[in-house]
Amino acid sequence: MQSLQKITSRFIPLRIENVDTDQIIPARFLKATTKDGFGKNLFRDWRYENDDETKPKADFVLNQQQYSGAILVAAKNFGCGSSREHAAWSIQDYGFKVVVSSFFADIFKNNALNNGVLPVTVSDAFLQQIFAQGAEETLSVDLEAQTITIDATGAEERFDINAYKKTCILNGYDDIDYLLNMKPEIEAFEKK
């Protein structure tokens, strides 16, 4: 897993609530047997007219030249619906390292964390402040300090993450290494 400590980047504002994982990556793209290459189909049906890559929808934010960056900012209840980890893989493969929202669906949040994509939950008010920024402004996320800052205004908010997951992401560790080291305890538990 890739590690992540600090990032300063422009952001892509997605002012849509209840973004479900079927929109992030439609089911027809789940037929792959590897984790690679999902980024080109991220938000596929919002990005293109009739599934045609030569016809990008001008009103969709990923197609708007002025927006760029490794941070995706979305309205509340991001990642609801299906448990497909392909959603996290497609967000990562597209180039996002951080997703900011005022509310995340549980399974998506776990899937993101398990891939080193950092979900940052902010207050509704802070989210609105981010949305009010221009395309050229940047956000800074510092995982060690657990803060997100709007660089233009200096507005800062602290976000929650449990100490275990924080260590994992800061260092690029994954849960399986941890569990493999626990084998004797798990075997003892099974005998109880």
Added chain:
Amino acid sequence: MEKTLFEKIWDKHVVKQIEDGPSVVYIDKHFIHEVTSPQAFSGIEKRGIQLFRPKQIVATADHNVPTMQQELPIKDALSKFQVDTLIENCKKHGVELYGLGHKYQGIVHVIGPELGITQPGMTIVCGDSHTSTHGAFGSIAFGIGTSEVEMVFAAQCIMQTKPKVMRINIDGALKNGVVSKDIILYIIAQISASGATGYFVEYAGSAIRALSMEARMTICNMSIEMGARGGMIAPDQTTFDYIKGRLFAPQAADWDHKLAEWSQLYTDADAKFDVEINIKAEDIDPMITYGTNPGMGLSVRGTLPTIESFTDATEKQNYEKALAYMGLTAGQSLLGMPVQNVFIGSCTNSRIEDFRLVASIIKGKQKDPNIKTLVVPGSQEVAKQIKAEGLDKIFAAAGVEIRQAGCSACLGMNEDKIPAGEYCISTSNRNFEGRQGAGARTLLASPLTAAAALLTGKITDIRDILN
């Protein structure tokens, strides 16, 4: 200490509590299917390790499979490769597979209970969000991502933060024409598509106790549609009667031992929930959704919210986006609106009781000539039972073809899709944009409401047919 049902099972399965971190939770049963398992198998192989407890895993092929001519090779090359990969992985790693052509094949959340694999008190996971279905038996069951599938392969455990607990009490008697699908659509419409995020939900009350196991599964199945980690119902005599005698149910002395254990699985009288919601069963009408998330639902006799009823700008914009996608107008009524498709199936409503319900409505009648149907049993066993009861003849006489088992048009990973711009009354669980095919417009409803539309070609209050 007084405990909730959830806490009793959870506490028994915690191998270790990581300080300021998640719990390491032991998993009793792990279901897998072709879509979310291949990357987990390759992950294990890359690490050069073996599956830790392959005997606790059951596999099936359901998401991708065709629902016609299953005896022939799968036409779609990618689907075929994914299903073949599952076969190969199961063989290589010693996992029991009820694949295409096997008499136990079917939707993972239909076959688990039907074969008696799903039992009270268990922890059950699957790389599919509708794993919450199994909670109907008083188990902790929830959907996981592929990294977590790999964790269970590696160590039979996953890392989870303990969720909060919510109880939803539904008391009283349901009105005529109202079934369990309407209960859950009503709940989600009340608390929204994110109303239970962070919670594990227990459904309780006299209206829940009166339901069959299959009806309870429909309710627990859609817990995820309000964001819940899972849903569960305390086991009772209905549960025990359902399990007894099934293929993998405990036998003889083991049965008595298990029964004694299962009888302790209930929420203690003074146990505390973080949130408690009370609903009167008689307030629930036949329900239908009008929008692009399952929380956007109303009584089949209701009218869509007006634009003015939204005060928040983003919410208003989202509502307008949903209306545009669905081709509907704020404030309108849905009753009498023509639909072009009816889908009966999915892990929500594809069990034998669902087919009996539909058959009871369409018996001796003809489907509306303009309606296209996708009617898909949840498993080979359900298909067999449909024939044994002669329901297939009722469907055939009504002009409705019954297909072969699979997830089908619930998510349109196979050929079963709804054409762009057309409406589909669907007994499935999600009305997201494009879920049933690009541009498809899904209206979620009960099997009874779907049966009514089959006959009339439009959105109909089933009570107008029953009376």
